[in-house]
Amino acid sequence: xxxxxxxxxxxxxxxxxxxxxxxxxxxxxxxxxxxxxxxxxxxxxxxxxxxxxxxxxxxxxxxxxxxxxxxxxxxxxxxxxxxxxxxxxxxxxxxxxxxxxxxxxxxxxxxxxxxxxxxxxxxxxxxxxxxxxxxxxxxxxxxxxxxxxxxxxxxxxxxxxxxxxxxxxxxxxxxxxxxxxxxxxxxxxxxxxxxxxxxxxxxxxxxxxxxxxxxxxxxxxxxxxxxxxxxxxxxxxxxxxxxxxxxxxxxxxxxxxxxxxxxxxxxxxxxxxxxxxxxxxxxxxxxxxxxxxxxxxxxxxxxxxxxxxxxxxxxxxxxxxxxxxxxxxxxxxxxxxxxxxxxxxxxxxxxxxxxxxxxxxxxxxxxxxxxxxxxxxxxxxxxxxxxxxxxxxxxxxxxxxxxxxxxxxxxxxxxxxxxxxxxxxxxxxxxxxxxxxxxxxxxxxxxxxxxxxxxxxxxxxxxxxxxxxxxxxxxxxxxxxxxxxxxxxxxxxxxxxxxxxxxxxxxxxxxxxxxxxxxxxxxxxxxxxxxxxxxxxxxxxxxxxxxxxxxxxxxxxxxxxxxxxxxxxxxxxxxxxxxxxxxxxxxxxxxxxxxxxxxxxxxxxxxxxxxxxxxxxxxxxxxxxxxxxxxxxxxxxxxxxxxxxxxxxxxxxxxxxxxxxxx
Numbered sequence: 001x002x003x004x005x006x007x008x009x010x011x012x013x014x015x016x017x018x019x020x021x022x023x024x025x026x027x028x029x030x031x032x033x034x035x036x037x038x039x040x041x042x043x044x045x046x047x048x049x050x051x052x053x054x055x056x057x058x059x060x061x062x063x064x065x066x067x068x069x070x071x072x073x074x075x076x077x078x079x080x081x082x083x084x085x086x087x088x089x090x091x092x093x094x095x096x097x098x099x100x101x102x103x104x105x106x107x108x109x110x111x112x113x114x115x116x117x118x119x120x121x122x123x124x125x126x127x128x129x130x131x132x133x134x135x136x137x138x139x140x141x142x143x144x145x146x147x148x149x150x151x152x153x154x155x156x157x158x159x160x161x162x163x164x165x166x167x168x169x170x171x172x173x174x175x176x177x178x179x180x181x182x183x184x185x186x187x188x189x190x191x192x193x194x195x196x197x198x199x200x201x202x203x204x205x206x207x208x209x210x211x212x213x214x215x216x217x218x219x220x221x222x223x224x225x226x227x228x229x230x231x232x233x234x235x236x237x238x239x240x241x242x243x244x245x246x247x248x249x250x251x252x253x254x255x256x257x258x259x260x261x262x263x264x265x266x267x268x269x270x271x272x273x274x275x276x277x278x279x280x281x282x283x284x285x286x287x288x289x290x291x292x293x294x295x296x297x298x299x300x301x302x303x304x305x306x307x308x309x310x311x312x313x314x315x316x317x318x319x320x321x322x323x324x325x326x327x328x329x330x331x332x333x334x335x336x337x338x339x340x341x342x343x344x345x346x347x348x349x350x351x352x353x354x355x356x357x358x359x360x361x362x363x364x365x366x367x368x369x370x371x372x373x374x375x376x377x378x379x380x381x382x383x384x385x386x387x388x389x390x391x392x393x394x395x396x397x398x399x400x401x402x403x404x405x406x407x408x409x410x411x412x413x414x415x416x417x418x419x420x421x422x423x424x425x426x427x428x429x430x431x432x433x434x435x436x437x438x439x440x441x442x443x444x445x446x447x448x449x450x451x452x453x454x455x456x457x458x459x460x461x462x463x464x465x466x467x468x469x470x471x472x473x474x475x476x477x478x479x480x481x482x483x484x485x486x487x488x489x490x491x492x493x494x495x496x497x498x499x500x501x502x503x504x505x506x507x508x509x510x511x512x513x514x515x516x517x518x519x520x521x522x523x524x525x526x527x528x529x530x531x532x533x534x535x536x537x538x539x540x541x542x543x544x545x546x547x548x549x550x551x552x553x554x555x556x557x558x559x560x561x562x563x564x565x566x567x568x569x570x571x572x573x574x575x576x577x578x579x580x581x582x583x584x585x586x587x588x589x590x591x592x593x594x595x596x597x598x599x600x601x602x603x604x605x606x607x608x609x610x611x612x613x614x615x616x617x618x619x620x621x622x623x624x625x626x627x628x629x630x631x632x633x634x635x636x637x638x639x640x641x642x643x644x645x646x647x648x649x650x651x652x653x654x655x656x657x658x659x660x661x662x663x
Contacts, residue, residue, distance in 0.1 A: 004045060005052045011042040015058035027195070032278070033313050036084060037339050059298065070140035070202070073131040077222040079119060079165065080136050082281065083299040084307050086340050088260060091282070094304050095256045098284065098293065105284045108232050109262040110250045112279035112305050113217050115169030116198045118146065120218075122163070125156040132201070145201050148210035151245040162227075164239055166218035170197045171274050174213045193276045215275075218244040224287050231285045252285060261599065263306055268597060268637020270308070279307040314384065315339035317366045320351065320395060322402045326429035326509055328417045330401065330408055332357055334368070334380050341370060341378055349378040353414040354397040361385070363392035401425075428454050430509055434462055438515040439507030440496045444489040452478070462507075462565060465493055466572045497572070500579035501528050504569070508562070511552040520544060521553075522578040528566060529576065532557040543591070543616075588659050590616035595623050597640050598633030602657055611660065623648065631656050 018035050021028045028035075039059065046053045085091050098105050117133040130146035131139035146152055149168065156162075170178075170193045178196065179189040190196040200212035221227070221235040229235050233252050240246040251262055263280050270277055284290050284302040293302040319335040332351040339346055349370050351357050360383050362368070367387040368380045400407055401418035403425040408416040418426065432450050435442040442465070453459040456478070458471045468475075468490065475486050496503075502522035506515050513521070524542055525531040531553070539550035556562055570576050594612050596605055596619065603611070608631070609619045623630060623642045630643035631651045643650055651659070 001049075004049050008042065008045050008049070008052045008054070011038050011045070012054050012057055014038055015042065019058060031312070031314055033340070034315070036307065037315070037337075041338075070142060072134075073129065073139045073141050075119065075131070075134075075137055075139060077163075078136045079117060079133040079139070080295060080298060080300060081133075082303055082305040084279075085304050086307055086309075091259060091263075091304075091306060092256055094282070095259075098302070101293065103284075103289055103293070105286065105289060107253050107255075107259055108236070108250055108283045108285050109253055109259055110219055110281045110283070111217075111247055111266060111273075111277045112281045112307075113167040113169050113247075114192075114194045114276040114278045115167040116194070116201055117165065118142070118168050118201075118216065119163060119165050120146070120152065122156060123161050125158050125160050127152070127154045140202075142201050144206045145203060145209040148206050149214045149216055151216050153243040156242050158242075160242075162242070163222055164218050164242075164244055165220040165222060166216050166244070168197050168201055168214055168216055169193060169275055170200070170212065170214055172276065173274065178212065216245055217247045219247065219250075219281075230287055232283050232287065232290075233285055235287075259306075265598075265635050265637060267308065268639060270638075272638040272641060277308075279305050281305050309341065312369050313339055313341050313371065314367055314369055315346075317362065317364055317368045317380070317383075319364055320357070320362070321348075322398050324401060324403050324418055324423060324425035324429065326426055326433055327511070328419060328423065328426050330398070330416045330418060332395070332397070334362075334370075336368075336370070339370070346370065346378045349380050351380055354416070355414045357395040357397075362395050363388070364395075365389075365392035424454070427460065431459060431462065431465075433509055434507040435465065436507075438503075440465075440499060440503050442489075442496050443492040444485070445492070463568050463572060466497070466569075466574075468493060497574045499575060501576055502578065502580070504528065504574065504576070505531070508556070508565075510556045512549050513552070517544060517549065519580070523580060525578075527577040532563065532566070584615055586615040586663065588615070591618075592628035593618050593620050593626060595620055595627050595630045595639055595643070596633070597630060598636035600631070600633040600653055600656065602653070603660075608656075615663070 014030075015035070015038055018028060018030050018038075030038075042057070043059050046057065046059060085094055095105070119131045119133070119139065121128045121130070127143070127147070129141055129143045130152070131141055133139055146168070147154065172193060175190060175193050175196050182189055190199065196212070197214055200209050200214055203209050218239050219236070221229065221239060224230070224232070224235045224238075227238065229238055233250070236246050236250055249266070251258075253259055253262060259280075259282055266277070266280060282304050284293065290300070290302040293300070295301055316337040317334050318337060321333050321335055323331050323333055325331060331353065334349040334351050336347055336349060351362065360380065362380065362383050365388075367384040369382040369384065370378055370380050397416070398408070401420065401423060404418065404420050404423045406418050406420040406423065409419050410416050420426075428451055431454065432447050434440055435445040435450060445465075450459065453468070453475075456471075456474070458468060458475065459465060472486055472490065475481050476483055500522065502515075502519040505521055505528065506513065506518035520542065521531055522528075525534060534553070534557075536550050536554050539545050539553055540547060545553075566576070589612055594617050596608055600608055612619055620627065623639045623646065625646060627643070627646075627648050629649045629651055630639060631653075632640050632643075633653050640650070
């Protein structure tokens with residue numbers, strides 16, 4: 001428990017310092033992503049161990065304190081901040097909580113502007129004062145600088161008392177121009193648009209703020225019922241009528257699917273916007289529903305903010321562990337402080353090989369930058385050397401297998417292998433691969449469970465998966481394995497027997513054969529026995545199957561042990577035939593690369609991709625010179641613009657439907 005208490009104290013200290021730097025100095029030393037990670041960890045710990053919670057915990061605060069050089073302003077209605085969500089599951093949970101409370105909400109989706117929150121107060125239609133959020137209750141009077149912002153009306157032209165709230169921001173082009181001038185003058189460049197806006201609005205001399213060409217988006221009316229307004233969307237329209245600058249991207253949606261579509265659209269459009277956004281704000285539209293849902297001490301229950309995945313995600317490299325793959329290759333892996341990357345929590349990341357670690361000069365204890373390669377496999381891309389404190393430990397490559405102790409053999413320039421055929425870890429990795437999602441997709445058989453069953457002697461070879469039912473009673477007796485869990489697992493194993501054969505081909509682990517090539521082989525030869533008879537010459541005639549892959553396939557099926565394995569699996573009832581649609585050639589699709597952007601009305605995105613691939617086309621995520629066709633639906637993003645710039649063939653929805661209907 002002492003460890004928990006110390007961690008809470010450490011997180012409290014880190015976050016308090018970060019708040020001071022962010023809100024008071026406009027000079028943060030940690031990223032927003034790191035701040036969110038630490039805050040989440042502290043919230044979770046305080047919920048589990050409330051006895052260790054600091055009365056002044058940063059989880060109870062909204063922003064920073066008002067700085068002394070400005071007069072302080074008390075907000076009549078507190079300016080509380082929003083909770084954050086990071087992926088589709090959390091968005092659905094937010095919606096579920098509201099529906100479970102007995103409501104059927106509509107939502108308004110808005111762009112989350114990366115700037116500085118502001119409250120504007122008018123008396124008899126004239127601007128009386130403007131204030132920052134501050135700590136949510138006490139803010140700073142910044143009227144003298146806000147008056148320099150041309151989009152803030154000084155007189156509404158009608159006799160009305162009103163408060164509106166929004167964001168002060170700086171356009172990307174303004175920051176770029178400002179930094180060029182600062183560079184010429186030998187001044188330090190401003191880090192980003194948020195810091196630039198915040199720093200500008202806190203200048204004592206309004207002439208400096210005026211030169212920064214700040215702007216505003218107004219997005220909140222704190223007391224709409226006082227004006228007879230019953231929905232948030234109506235409030236946005238009302239504020240627009242009063243002369244405030246309201247972002248036109250706001251959209252009323254009826255359900256979670258509408259929210260997700262809005263997020264997808266502006267994830268694509270984000271780079272092409274003239275200002276920075278760092279997420280999407282989601283609000284319940286009905287004002288009385290908002291009031292009934294209420295708020296916690298820190299967040300409203302009727303609104304949340306989806307945060308875009310950080311382009312650079314920082315966390316601590318806690319350790320470097322070595323793993324043995326199914327081929328015997330030994331790979332260093334980063335053990336990380338848990339961190340959100342592209343919407344999922346990452347605790348480990350690949351370090352590839354010894355040379356990679358040395359090139360990055362990685363040290364245990366470093367703050368490192370990580371990303372997902374192809375949005376799938378997390379990897380470490382940089383050590384933040386300027387964040388080192390002197391206690392970090394340099395990387396050292398091991399010389400013996402971490403599982404069986406056999407001396408490693410270096411092959412080629414960088415890779416190390418354990419050549420012990422009896423090494424347990426090699427066998428375990430082969431079994432994990434066989435049961436994985438893209439292979440036989442046996443739900444419930446995760447890595448740790450397979451390792452447990454291997455150690456218990458239940459599964460040592462691939463056929464043992466289908467004999468696991470003989471150990472049902474023994475498994476139920478293990479800790480963490482109840483009757484329902486084991487029954488579902490055995491059912492999933494039986495269901496895997498009906499898979500189309502491409503999953504088996506991939507699961508067998510033929511060197512170099514991934515899921516896509518496995519499907520290509522299955523659709524070409526129709527069953528695994530025909531594939532086993534295929535010659536080297538026949539294989540090399542297939543698109544995407546080159547010399548090396550053809551040789552690997554021939555060698556695999558030339559091994560009697562592998563043929564025996566296939567016969568054994570067939571006798572156990574595993575399907576050996578291709579159940580999908582054969583790839584048909586078509587001049588519009590075959591051997592061409594496609595990108596889809598926007599919403600296609602007559603077919604879902606997944607269905608469109610499947611259709612293209614069934615005619616030999618390939619769908620890719622990004623537009624490049626190698627892209628053949630970009631299919632453009634409703635509300636296309638920046639991919640459409642890039643396609644136009646590169647002169648790539650563009651099909652609108654009507655063209656795509658015309659071609660599809662003719663097939």
